[in-house]
Every structure is written in structure tokens, then in C-alpha cells.
Amino acid sequence: MNLLLELDWFYIATSLAKTVFLLGVVLTLVSYTVYAERRVSALMQDRLGPNRTGFPITLLGAKKDFSPFLGGLGQPIADAVKLLLKEDFTPNYVNKFYYWIAPGLGIAAGIVALAVIPFGSEIAGVPMVIANLDIGPLFVFALTSVGVYGIVLAGWSSNSKYSFLGGMRSTSQMISYELSLGLSVVPLFLILGKLNLVEIIAYQVKNGWMVLPGITAASPSLPTLEQIVLWIPVLISFIIFTVAMFAETNRLPFDLPEAETELVGGYHTEYSSMKFALFFLGEYAAMILGSSLIVVLFFGGWSVPWIPDGSAPGAAGIIWGLVNIGVFFAKVVALLLFFIAIRWTLPRFRYDQLMKLGWIWFFEIALVNIFLTAFILAYFFPRS
Amino acid sequence: MAYTVPRPKLTFAEKIYLPTVLAGLKITLGHLVKMLRGKTEVIMQYPEEKWDANLPDHYRGAPTLVSDEHGRTRCVACQLCEFICPPRAITIKPAEIPSDNPFAKVEKFPGEFEIDMIRCIYCGMCEEVCPEQAIFLRKDYAITGSTRKEMVHDKARLIELGGVRTGLVHKWNEKK
Numbered sequence: 133m134n135l136l137l138e139l140d141w142f143y144i145a146t147s148l149a150k151t152v153f154l155l156g157v158v159l160t161l162v163s164y165t166v167y168a169e170r171r172v173s174a175l176m177q178d179r180l181g182p183n184r185t186g187f188p189i190t191l192l193g194a195k196k197d198f199s200p201f202l203g204g205l206g207q208p209i210a211d212a213v214k215l216l217l218k219e220d221f222t223p224n225y226v227n228k229f230y231y232w233i234a235p236g237l238g239i240a241a242g243i244v245a246l247a248v249i250p251f252g253s254e255i256a257g258v259p260m261v262i263a264n265l266d267i268g269p270l271f272v273f274a275l276t277s278v279g280v281y282g283i284v285l286a287g288w289s290s291n292s293k294y295s296f297l298g299g300m301r302s303t304s305q306m307i308s309y310e311l312s313l314g315l316s317v318v319p320l321f322l323i324l325g326k327l328n329l330v331e332i333i334a335y336q337v338k339n340g341w342m343v344l345p346g347i348t349a350a351s352p353s354l355p356t357l358e359q360i361v362l363w364i365p366v367l368i369s370f371i372i373f374t375v376a377m378f379a380e381t382n383r384l385p386f387d388l389p390e391a392e393t394e395l396v397g398g399y400h401t402e403y404s405s406m407k408f409a410l411f412f413l414g415e416y417a418a419m420i421l422g423s424s425l426i427v428v429l430f431f432g433g434w435s436v437p438w439i440p441d442g443s444a445p446g447a448a449g450i451i452w453g454l455v456n457i458g459v460f461f462a463k464v465v466a467l468l469l470f471f472i473a474i475r476w477t478l479p480r481f482r483y484d485q486l487m488k489l490g491w492i493w494f495f496e497i498a499l500v501n502i503f504l505t506a507f508i509l510a511y512f513f514p515r516s
Numbered sequence: 517m518a519y520t521v522p523r524p525k526l527t528f529a530e531k532i533y534l535p536t537v538l539a540g541l542k543i544t545l546g547h548l549v550k551m552l553r554g555k556t557e558v559i560m561q562y563p564e565e566k567w568d569a570n571l572p573d574h575y576r577g578a579p580t581l582v583s584d585e586h587g588r589t590r591c592v593a594c595q596l597c598e599f600i601c602p603p604r605a606i607t608i609k610p611a612e613i614p615s616d617n618p619f620a621k622v623e624k625f626p627g628e629f630e631i632d633m634i635r636c637i638y639c640g641m642c643e644e645v646c647p648e649q650a651i652f653l654r655k656d657y658a659i660t661g662s663t664r665k666e667m668v669h670d671k672a673r674l675i676e677l678g679g680v681r682t683g684l685v686h687k688w689n690e691k692k
């Protein structure tokens with residue numbers, strides 16, 4: 133009884149509210165990223181894409197179709213309804229247990245990892261992060277690895293050669309890119325001295341974004357020599373991290389696990405209906421997670437110079453807190469559009485090219501980069 | 517003899533790949549911007565806008581049966597089209613023209629004439645083989661239906677689609 137009385141109800145309520153908010157925003161973002169993918173790819177190929185969604189009431193004798201969604205904006209809803217109503221077919225030669233848990237693993241990992249992403253500064257004293265862990269990036273990397281298990285299990289349990297090849301490719305892709313993904317962010321945490329995603333944003337508010345050092349509200353000046361020298365390893369980190377993120381989320385040019393032209397559908401060949409949709413959504417959830425992580429690590433999270441955070445008392449604090457959240461999601465959306473643009477620009481890498489890039493180039497460069505950063509820190513920033 | 521594939525010599529910028537990514541983005545984003553500003557002219561929103569007026573004369577659409585100036589279906593049920601049809605889409609059941617009919621000397625007419633539009637491949641061989649110039653490919657291309665039965669064009673529908681054509685063949689006229 134005592135335990136119940138001592139529960140921090142305010143903390144529980146705010147955490148729940150943040151969870152519901154983030155889940156709602158991210159799931160909406162996922163479905164509209166799918167729509168954006170179709171529209172942007174169409175526009176790049178001189179087409180229009182899905183630009184009309186509605187109810188075909190002309191079939192019932194009406195004069196015009198009823199389209200209340202402003203062109204094609206209702207497309208995600210129509211897609212969801214279609215996928216929910218389709219027959220959920222399970223082939224009888226699959227390993228049922230793993231076949232059933234694989235789609236869940238994929239999407240659950242991507243969504244749970246969002247808990248440590250700080251998506252805003254603070255509103256009325258409540259920090260806008262669901263779980264302020266001191267091992268934020270490690271938590272994210274651990275969960276994205278679990279997400280890859282979803283693909284591996286789907287490929288293996290489907291008992292089909294195409295799925296199996298897709299799962300196998302995903303495994304090898306994961307082990308060759310997870311290393312460089314983890315190693316490439318080490319320089320950032322050498323600079324910061326901590327593994328906390330909230331504090332890395334605090335650092336970037338004080339010293340300028342990682343990719344744009346020196347530009348801050350407090351001292352709008354050109355970056356100093358030390359900052360410029362430190363900029364080099366950060367930019368190398370940024371490029372390696374972004375490319376590894378592309379590989380991690382199975383996006384082109386690294387979409388080998390689901391290479392449609394070679395493997396029919398890749399790891400989800402045998403899936404249908406909502407189970408297929410879960411894979412599909414999981415891929416986009418992972419994309420949003422990756423973009424959020426890049427924004428937090430390199431683009432200052434919710435911060436923009438000259439826009440204050442939500443620490444001010446009263447209504448001003450709340451308004452600026454909301455603006456910060458908007459800024460964060462605007463940055464994420466910009467990165468998502470970049471992901472999409474890259475997908476429709478580059479051809480797929482060959483399998484051996486991918487392995488060579490991962491093992492011979494990125495792994496070594498990331499490793500050397502750590503030593504470079506350590507040297508620069510020791511030489512230019514002696515510990516006071 | 518072994519043939520050595522000539523490999524292009526790549527510059528340094530091409531070898532490190534990142535500048536070429538930017539070059540590719542320039543092309544795709546260029547198309548995107550062009551579309552957003554409405555400068556592209558290749559778009560046609562299909563059900564509202566159609567290309568029908570510009571279809572070439574040799575366009576091969578749905579095959580139809582034509583009638584002559586006397587309102588008689590030209591087909592004499594020789595079944596050549598049925599035999600030449602590669603996907604065997606045509607089925608003809610010939611019937612005899614009664615002797616009191618002014619065209620009794622033609623002897624045969626198609627009692628039933630069906631073209632299965634699910635099978636038809638629009639090759640135009642029926643039109644080419646027809647000795648009476650009775651079957652023509654029209655410019656109709658949107659042949660749709662919600663059942664298989666609906667997609668089988670029977671004689672009445674084929675004649676309705678074909679319309680009347682005069683001239684061309686006169687051998688069955690009264691005076692000849």
C-alpha cells in the first residue's frame with residue numbers, strides 16, 4: 133500500500149502523455165512517408181503519383197466521386213483499409229512460431245527505440261524525452277539489431293529460397309555496417325565525454341551544431357581554429373554514420389535484402405496482408421528512427437540558433453517548447469525527403485561492393501577517425 | 517577467343533563516389549522541380565484527358581463486324597477468321613439464308629458470331645484474312661467488364677460497334 137502512495141503520479145501521467153503523443157506523430161509520419169515516397173518518386177520520373185483518393189460513389193449513381201481528402205492525401209488510409217481487409221495467408225510449410233513473431237519484431241524494435249530520442253526541449257518543466265537514458269545511443273543500436281532479427285527470422289522461417297536469400301543478405305549487411313555505425317559515433321562521445329542524447333543536444337546548443345560548429349545564439353562568430361580542426365573528424369563521422377544508416381534501414385542503394393529484381397520480394401515474399409504491412413511500416417519506422425538519431429547527433433536536435441528553449445516560465449515557455457518540437461520534426465522530415473531522393477537516384481550496390489565498402493573502407497576509416505579525434509582533443513583541448 | 521571488356525577510366529571524383537551522388541541528385545531533383553513548376557508536357561490525366569483524337573489510322577483496337585449500305589452484315593460465315601485467329605478468340609456458327617431473302621445467293625450468314633475479348637490479342641489477322649472486308653479493327657481500346665460473360669462480344673454487339681461502311685465490295689449487289 134505504501135508503494136502505491138509513493139508512486140510519482142505526475143511522472144507517470146506525463147510519460148504516458150509523451151508516449152501517446154510520440155506514437156501518434158510517428159505512426160502518422162510513417163504512413164505519410166510512404167505517401168511522400170510514392171509522390172516524390174513519381175515527380176522525379178515525370179509522373180504524378182497517387183493524386184486522387186476518395187469514394188467511387190458514381191458507381192451508386194451519383195454525379196461526381198466524393199473525394200474529401202484534398203487529392204491523394206487519403207491514400208494512406210485507403211492503403212491501410214486494403215491491407216487490413218486482405219486475406220492473411222500462412223503457407224503450411226513455414227515454421228509458424230517464428231513466422232508469426234518476425235513482423236512484430238521488426239516494427240516493435242523501431243518504435244521502442246524512439247523512447248530515448250529527445251524530440252523537444254521542455255514544456256512546463258517536463259523534459260520532452262520519454263526515457264532519458266545515460267546509454268541512449270547504445271540502447272538504440274541494440275534495438276535496431278533486434279529489428280534485423282525480424283528480417284532474418286522472416287527469411288528463415290518462410291522456408292522459401294527467395295526469403296532465405298533475403299534474410300541471409302540482411303545478416304551479412306548487418307554485421308558489416310553495425311560496426312561502422314557504432315564506431316562512427318564514438319568521436320562525438322569522445323568530444324562530449326558522455327553517452328547521453330539529451331546532453332549532446334545541450335552541448336550543441338552551447339557550441340553550435342556538430343556539422344556547423346561555432347554558430348550559436350550566445351556568440352554569433354566564426355568558428356575558432358580549434359573548432360575547425362575538430363570539425364574534420366565530425367564530418368567524417370557524419371558521412372559514415374549516414375551511409376551506415378542507409379544500410380541499416382535497408383534503403384537503396386543498400387536494399388539487398390528485398391531486391392525486387394533479384395529476389396521476387398526478398399525476406400517478405402511469403403507474407404501477406406497485415407503481416408506484410410508490419411514489415412513495410414517497420415522499414416519506415418526504422419527510417420524515422422535513423423533520421424531522428426542523425427538529427428539529434430549532428431543537426432542539434434530541436435535547437436536552432438536564436439530560437440530559445442522552453443525553460444522560460446509561463447505561456448512563453450510553452451510556446452517555445454512547442455516550437456522546438458516542431459523544429460525537431462521539420463528536421464526529421466527534411467532528412468526523410470533526403471532518404472527518398474537518394475533512393476530514386478542511385479542504383480543498387482552489388483553484394484561484393486557492399487561488403488568491400490563496409491569492411492575495407494568504412495570500418496577502417498571509422499577506426500582511424502576515433503584516434504584522430506582523440507589526438508585532436510588531447511592536442512587542442514587540453515584538460516583544464 | 518577471350519574478349520576483354522573495356523573498363524572506363526574513372527576520375528578520382530568518380531572513384532570516391534560521393535560527388536557522383538550529388539550529380540545524380542541534381543538530375544532527379546531537376547525533374548522534380550520541373551514537375552512542381554508545371555513545365556513538363558508529357559503528363560495526361562487519363563480518364564479526363566484522352567489521346568483518342570491523335571490515334572494513328574493504323575491503330576488496332578477492338579475487332580467489329582460492319583454492315584453494308586443495305587443494312588446486311590457483310591460476313592458470309594466463311595470462318596477464315598475463326599481459323600486464323602491465333603488465340604482462338606472467335607467462334608462462328610454459320611446459318612443458311614432462306615431462299616425468299618433478296619440475298620439468297622449469298623447462301624450463308626453467321627447465326628452466331630462471338631469474339632472473346634479476354635482472349636483477343638488485337639493482332640488484326642481477322643481483318644487481314646477476311647475476303648468480304650466484313651471485320652474491321654476499330655479504335656476502341658477500353659474494353660472492360662465486370663464478368664467474363666460481359667467480355668464476350670456477341671453478334672449484336674459486334675454489329676453495333678462496327679457501324680455501316682459503304683463501297684469496297686459490291687459482288688453481292690442485286691444487279692451483279
